[in-house]
Amino acid sequence: MRLDRTRVPAPGAVPAPTVPRPNRMRLDNGMSLVSVRRGGLPEATLSLVVPAGAHATGAGTAGLASLMAKVLPEGASGRGAREMAVWIDGLGLQLGVSAGYDSLVLRVRTLSEQLEPALDVLAAVALEPDFLAAEVERCKGERLDGIRRLRDEPVEVAADLLAELLYGDHPYGRLPRGRLDTVEPLGRPDLAGFHQDRFSPRAATLAACGDLSDGFEDLVVARFGNWHGPEVDARPAVSIQQVSSPGTVLVDRPGSGQSEIRIASIGLRRDDPDEPAARVTNAILGGLFNSRLNMNLREDKGWTYGARSALTLRRARGPLTLRAAVDTPVTLDAVREMLAEAGRMRQLLPDEEEMRTASGALTRSLPLRFETSRQIAGTLVEQVVYDLPDDYWSTFPGRIQAVSRREVREMAIRLLDPGRFVVLVVGDAEAVLPDLETLGSVTLREAP
Amino acid sequence: MTTPTRSIRFPFEIHELDNGLRVILQPDRSSPVVAVHLMYHVGSKNERPGGTGFAHLFEHLLFQGSEHVAEAEHFRLVQEAGGTLNGSTWFDRTNYFETVPSHQLDLALWLEADRMGWFLASITQAKLDNQRDVVKNERRQSYENRPYGLATETVLQHAFPPGHPYRHPTIGYMEDLDRASLDDVKDFFRTWYGPGNAVLVICGDIDPEDALRRADRYFGEIPSRPPPARPSVETVVHGSASMIRLEDSVSVPRVYMMYHGPSVRSSPDYETAALLASLLAGGRSARLYQDLVYDRRLAEDVHAFVWPLESVGMLWVVATARPGVSAEALQSGMDETLARLADSPLREEEVSGARNRARRQLVLQLESVGGRASVLAHSAVVRGDVDYVNTSFDVYGAVGTEDVRDQAARLLMAERRTVLHVIPREPGALDEPSSGGAR
Numbered sequence: 041m042r043l044d045r046t047r048v049p050a051p052g053a054v055p056a057p058t059v060p061r062p063n064r065m066r067l068d069n070g071m072s073l074v075s076v077r078r079g080g081l082p083e084a085t086l087s088l089v090v091p092a093g094a095h096a097t098g099a100g101t102a103g104l105a106s107l108m109a110k111v112l113p114e115g116a117s118g119r120g121a122r123e124m125a126v127w128i129d130g131l132g133l134q135l136g137v138s139a140g141y142d143s144l145v146l147r148v149r150t151l152s153e154q155l156e157p158a159l160d161v162l163a164a165v166a167l168e169p170d171f172l173a174a175e176v177e178r179c180k181g182e183r184l185d186g187i188r189r190l191r192d193e194p195v196e197v198a199a200d201l202l203a204e205l206l207y208g209d210h211p212y213g214r215l216p217r218g219r220l221d222t223v224e225p226l227g228r229p230d231l232a233g234f235h236q237d238r239f240s241p242r243a244a245t246l247a248a249c250g251d252l253s254d255g256f257e258d259l260v261v262a263r264f265g266n267w268h269g270p271e272v273d274a275r276p277a278v279s280i281q282q283v284s285s286p287g288t289v290l291v292d293r294p295g296s297g298q299s300e301i302r303i304a305s306i307g308l309r310r311d312d313p314d315e316p317a318a319r320v321t322n323a324i325l326g327g328l329f330n331s332r333l334n335m336n337l338r339e340d341k342g343w344t345y346g347a348r349s350a351l352t353l354r355r356a357r358g359p360l361t362l363r364a365a366v367d368t369p370v371t372l373d374a375v376r377e378m379l380a381e382a383g384r385m386r387q388l389l390p391d392e393e394e395m396r397t398a399s400g401a402l403t404r405s406l407p408l409r410f411e412t413s414r415q416i417a418g419t420l421v422e423q424v425v426y427d428l429p430d431d432y433w434s435t436f437p438g439r440i441q442a443v444s445r446r447e448v449r450e451m452a453i454r455l456l457d458p459g460r461f462v463v464l465v466v467g468d469a470e471a472v473l474p475d476l477e478t479l480g481s482v483t484l485r486e487a488p
Numbered sequence: 489m490t491t492p493t494r495s496i497r498f499p500f501e502i503h504e505l506d507n508g509l510r511v512i513l514q515p516d517r518s519s520p521v522v523a524v525h526l527m528y529h530v531g532s533k534n535e536r537p538g539g540t541g542f543a544h545l546f547e548h549l550l551f552q553g554s555e556h557v558a559e560a561e562h563f564r565l566v567q568e569a570g571g572t573l574n575g576s577t578w579f580d581r582t583n584y585f586e587t588v589p590s591h592q593l594d595l596a597l598w599l600e601a602d603r604m605g606w607f608l609a610s611i612t613q614a615k616l617d618n619q620r621d622v623v624k625n626e627r628r629q630s631y632e633n634r635p636y637g638l639a640t641e642t643v644l645q646h647a648f649p650p651g652h653p654y655r656h657p658t659i660g661y662m663e664d665l666d667r668a669s670l671d672d673v674k675d676f677f678r679t680w681y682g683p684g685n686a687v688l689v690i691c692g693d694i695d696p697e698d699a700l701r702r703a704d705r706y707f708g709e710i711p712s713r714p715p716p717a718r719p720s721v722e723t724v725v726h727g728s729a730s731m732i733r734l735e736d737s738v739s740v741p742r743v744y745m746m747y748h749g750p751s752v753r754s755s756p757d758y759e760t761a762a763l764l765a766s767l768l769a770g771g772r773s774a775r776l777y778q779d780l781v782y783d784r785r786l787a788e789d790v791h792a793f794v795w796p797l798e799s800v801g802m803l804w805v806v807a808t809a810r811p812g813v814s815a816e817a818l819q820s821g822m823d824e825t826l827a828r829l830a831d832s833p834l835r836e837e838e839v840s841g842a843r844n845r846a847r848r849q850l851v852l853q854l855e856s857v858g859g860r861a862s863v864l865a866h867s868a869v870v871r872g873d874v875d876y877v878n879t880s881f882d883v884y885g886a887v888g889t890e891d892v893r894d895q896a897a898r899l900l901m902a903e904r905r906t907v908l909h910v911i912p913r914e915p916g917a918l919d920e921p922s923s924g925g926a927r
Contacts, residue, residue: 043705045556045602048565049594055520055693080518082496083851122778129771130837132844134852151848178782185740185788185810192635192738295737297628329563339560342621345629365629367621397568404570407589411519412855 058410059433062420065257071241071264073257074420075248078413082152084250085417086159088166089424091272092144092238094216095355099209101230103218105139107183108231112137112146114175117168121175124165131157137165139216142355143425144238149414152251156259163263166244169235176228187220194300194365194466197291197487202302204488205462206359208283219488240269247420250413280306280357285460288375288482292469299371299467300363303378305460307360310353310426316439317451318360322351323398324390324448325381325456326362330397332381333362343370347378355426360455368468372475375463382461385452389445403437496851497878498860501696502868507712508684511703512864512874514691516857522692524596525585525861526604527869529687530680532660533579533653533721533799541623541660542668544577546676548619550584551575555606559615562599569595572858577658580798580870587858590693597706604686605710607677613670620665627659635738639910642734643746647802647906653721654800682713687868692857721799724748730906733815735913740788741815742808743822744908749794749801749899752871758794759846759880760887760895761803765792766842767834767892768805768826773841776805779825786813786821798870803899815909829896839889846884 062074097104113128113135114121128135134149146166150158190196200215207213214222246260253259308318319327326333326349337347344366352358362382366374390398410416410433423432465472469484476482500514532543553559566573571588584603586596631637641657648655688707690699750757769776769792780787790807805826809818854860854877867876876883 043709045598045606049598051569051595052591052593054591055589058520078518080516081851081855083848083855121782122773125772125778126837126841129773129845130841132841132846132848134848149848149852151844151851154844178785181785181810182781182788188811189635189738189740189788189808194633293737297633298625328567330560330567335560338622339618342618343625345622345626365625365633367625367628397564400568400570404568404589405572406570407520408570408572408587411521411857414852414855 055407057434058407060410060416061430067241067261067265069241069265069267071267072245073248073260074245074424075252075256076416076420077252078250080251082251083413084150084152084155084248084252085413086148086150086162087247087417087421088146088162089245089247089421090144090166090239091243092234093140093142094214095141095211096238097211097234099211099213101222101226102211102214103183103216103223104226104230104234105144106216106218107180107223107226108234109137109139109144110183111171111176111179111231112169113165114179115170115172117164118170119164120172128161131161133158133161135161135165141212141216143421145421147417152253155253155256159259159263166239167264167267171228171232171235173228176231180223180226183217183223184220187217187223191487194293194296197293198300198302198464198466200488201289201291201485202304202361202462202464205286205289205464206283206304206306208281210280212280212354212356212358237270238272240272241267242269243272245424247417247424249417249420285462286483287480288463288465288476289485290469290473290476290482291464291466291485291487293466294468294470296466296468297368298365299368299465299472300365301371301375301378302361302363302462302464303375303382304359304361304462305455305457306357307351307455308353309357310355314451315353317443317447318351318455319402320395320398320440320443321385321448321451321455322349322360323401324394325349325385325452327351328397328401332384333364333378336377336381337364337366337374341377343367343374368471371465371467371472372478375465375476375479379458379461382456383458385456386449388449390448395445395448399440399443402440406433406437409433496881498854500864500874500877502874503700505683505704505708507708507710508682509707509710510687510868511700512687512689512868513694513696513699514689514860514864515694515696516691517693519857520590520693521587521857522590522593522690522694523585523587523857523861524593524600525583525689525691525858525865526600527581527583527687527689527865528681529580529685529869530582530716531578531580532656532658534680535656537651538664538667539672540656540664541658542664542672542676543582544658544660545620545623545665545668546673547575547577547582548623549611549615549673550603550607552615552619553610554602555609557599557602565595565599571596579654579658581866583862583865585858585861587856593690593694593699594702594706597702600688601706601710604681604683604707607681608674611670611673616668616670616673620668623659624662624665627662631659636736636742636910638736639734639742639744639908642732643744643906643908646730646732647746647748648724652724654797678713679716683707683710684712684715687865689861689864691861691864723751723800732906732908734908734910736910738910738912740809740811741813741818741912742806742910743815743819744910745805745822745905747803747899747905749803751799751801752796753798754801756883756887756891757895758796758801759883760891761801761899762794763839763842763846763884763887764892764896764899765794765803766845767838768792770842770845775829776807776822776825780807780818780821784821785810786818796866796870815911819907819909826900829900834889834893836889839887839892843884843887847881850880850884
């Protein structure tokens with residue numbers, strides 16, 4: 041039979057769901073271990089999650105968690121920085137230590153033949169950092185240099201200032217890396233003290249996925265079983281003050297060929313019951329290639345390489361951000377179109393096809409989320425950080441599919457309030473300021 | 489030297505359809521996902537003089553629909569099915585790929601086949617104009633308006649002689665993008681996008697026999713086309729030994745060194761060069777990192793890597809200065825470390841660490857069906873050896889300390905390299921960065 045190419049091929053039978061059930065265990069000292077064993081490739085991902093994110097420090101000491109993360113592998117268990125580097129690199133490990141807002145994660149990716157030494161490295165770095173004075177100072181110097189250099193990058197300038205404009209002095213008001221004025225005063229006692237306060241088996245979880253040997257749990261107990269530490273409040277209380285909208289803010293970057301545009305407001309907590317509606321709303325507005333922002337600014341107008349929106353869900357209310365880098369002469373037009381798309385989300389119900397695309401993209405992509413050990417370990421970490429139940433992902437499609445067109449519009453009214461929008465442009469003031477002033481008052485700011 | 493606890497082998501089959509399309513099937517039923525990867529053996533090196541950037545612009549146009557796929561539907565259908573997708577263009581090849589839940593394999597095959605077989609009738613001047621604007625904005629966003637963004641293209645201009653196919657960047661130059669016409673689009677498609685100039689990889693939750701049937705069902709009736717003429721490429725072994733300065737909106741200098749090296753077709757020289765790059769800067773224990781970042785505090789960071797190219801090879805060493813350190817001082821520091829390779833012998837542990845890192849990187853590249861499909865396609869098209877997906881571990885494992893030392897002695901010579909200093913622009917000077925040479 042000749043193939044009818046005018047029809048989209050019908051999908052085959054839907055494959056069985058793939059959300060793995062983790063094994064859970066608690067060590068005598070209170071540390072949690074969650075693991076998913078998989079055959080396949082001889083590799084594994086090990087992630088130790090501790091409640092030592094930037095959220096646990098104030099905005100005044102922004103950068104503390106992130107600097108500590110940088111220093112941890114630079115000297116531990118009596119090994120100096122060079123010795124640590126030779127140890128880690130010699131084993132071929134990929135070790136990353138990163139502090140986000142809500143947690144600090146030490147992640148090791150290794151061939152399974154090196155699983156035991158990889159656990160040795162992880163335990164040394166997490167439990168026995170030496171915070172050598174010389175290494176702390178060197179790392180701090182590198183971090184300060186890095187912060188200075190990132191001022192060259194319009195994307196980074198936008199991210200840094202946007203956080204402040206949205207959140208003021210809340211911990212979310214600074215990027216995790218901090219700023220020169222908050223990193224400069226940090227010293228060894230701050231790092232060691234923060235480590236002592238926040239690193240404890242009672243609040244720590246090791247998430248492991250991959251080709252784990254039969255005795256894996258024993259290997260973990262042997263290295264982490266003697267770890268002792270205080271009770272840690274994993275959930276620091278934070279209230280967010282809605283900063284009043286500053287109108288339009290412009291950072292002058294003379295000679296910029298493009299303007300980086302951000303339009304944002306404070307959104308939802310990760311555990312908000314309306315999270316599904318927010319995800320669908322974001323997917324229709326700017327979360328997908330075919331979303332309204334990209335179809336308008338890129339595929340219709342050609343003003344940008346891409347326009348999108350991002351819904352950031354954290355323990356406290358994260359931002360919803362519309363973003364695009366656009367050709368300088370169309371800066372005002374682009375801001376107007378982005379605001380118009382936000383407005384249209386509030387005024388009209390989304391159409392059925394948009395609902396189908398958003399829902400499909402969010403729910404049918406689950407098999408792709410659980411393919412690799414890196415992804416599965418990442419999902420386990422996410423589950424720990426946000427206290428998600430074990431059936432979170434298996435029930436996720438049902439929650440998304442239950443979102444109605446009306447709920448999307450209601451969510452748009454809640455999330456996309458023009459009275460609360462921060463509009464930030466990083467670009468050439470000489471070229472764009474007069475235009476932007478037609479929107480109302482424009483505040484000029486230096487790059488932070 | 490450690491060896492893997494178990495050998496890594498990905499079983500695959502390779503077939504050729506009647507129209508010349510090669511089909512590589514790699515079954516892996518551990519997750520219900522499948523990757524479809526179509527790689528065409530054409531890239532920016534096949535562009536005509538004055539037509540730089542065209543292969544990449546063309547890639548954008550292939551997402552604008554085909555005879556049976558409406559404009560904007562390609563992305564929408566794949567994303568609605570829960571899949572991910574993209575395309576990319578580089579010097580030697582252009583690829584288009586989807587990863588979808590495995591019951592949606594036909595969707596990906598139908599989309600890819602339609603644009604291979606039924607593209608010409610759907611392309612319009614309006615689509616070309618729109619995507620030309622998008623690509624120009626891509627160039628602004630990713631190159632011109634990004635610190636150090638014009639560095640690599642500046643190095644290429646000086647490292648290769650006029651007319652050399654690797655002399656210009658894949659993104660192309662603005663004035664050339666402006667020149668691209670609808671006739672160019674049609675010619676390019678007819679010349680390079682025939683089934684015989686492509687490899688289709690299907691990797692993941694498939695039964696090979698069934699997948700082959702489906703591939704033939706969707707692609708089999710696309711007529712074959714004559715193979716494109718491939719001009720031979722001069723393998724440049726001598727750089728200009730030149731030193732270039734480029735002013736940019738940056739606060740600290742960065743030094744780029746590019747050495748002409750082995751192409752991926754020169755195995756195991758290529759792998760040996762990759763290990764050399766790794767022990768120079770592939771970790772904090774690496775020589776340049778230890779010397780420049782830890783001990784001498786000249787650099788904020790340093791990187792070294794090889795580009796996996798078909799006809800030429802490039803080994804890059806790139807370091808960013810700390811504030812207050814000049815590009816000249818940074819380069820001197822880099823040169824001193826590189827020179828010491830000759831007189832302080834490589835330690836076995838440096839090489840074994842680099843081998844271990846390389847093997848770990850290989851495994852992680854192959855972890856997802858999308859990554860594996862990409863490696864299979866690249867091995868087939870650019871390397872000309874599909875089985876590399878399985879032999880690469882052994883190739884890296886067999887490189888010895890002597891080999892790396894010899895490679896370093898042959899490769900890291902001043903007359904084989906091009907050096908670029910990107911330096912902070914003088915305050916007040918706001919012209920476009922000078923290119924420092926004729927295009």
